[in-house]
Amino acid sequence: MNTWQTLVALAGLTAITVLTRSFFLLSEREPTLPGWLKRGLRYAPLAALAAVLVPEVVMTQGQLIGTWADARLYAVAAATAWFLWRRTLLGTILTGMAVLVPLKLLLGW
Secondary structure (H helix, E strand, C coil), X not given: CCHHHHHHHHHHHHXXXXXXXXXXXXXXXXXXCCHHHHHHHCCHHHHHHHHHHHHHHHEECCEXXXXXXXXXXXXXXXXXXXXXXXXXXXXXXXXXXXXXHHHHHHHCC
């Protein structure tokens, strides 16, 4: 693409983004969502988190982990146990990292 095509593409993408996002701001009344959609949207963050984390934990280079000598498995187990015990997000992250880092650095997992 040359410079002119790049500028036209950027301007088009900017216009589309502004237009689609401004629909919610230009409306005189707040849009109402059906009850079933509200209930479904409550699970969207959890589903997105699972979709990102699960493959990262159980796969390496597109293949399932074939050994128990993987630091991620133990870090996830420890972090999950901490969260179920204390229900604190910071503690969960710190516990997972406290298990992950030594296993990676000391054992080379």
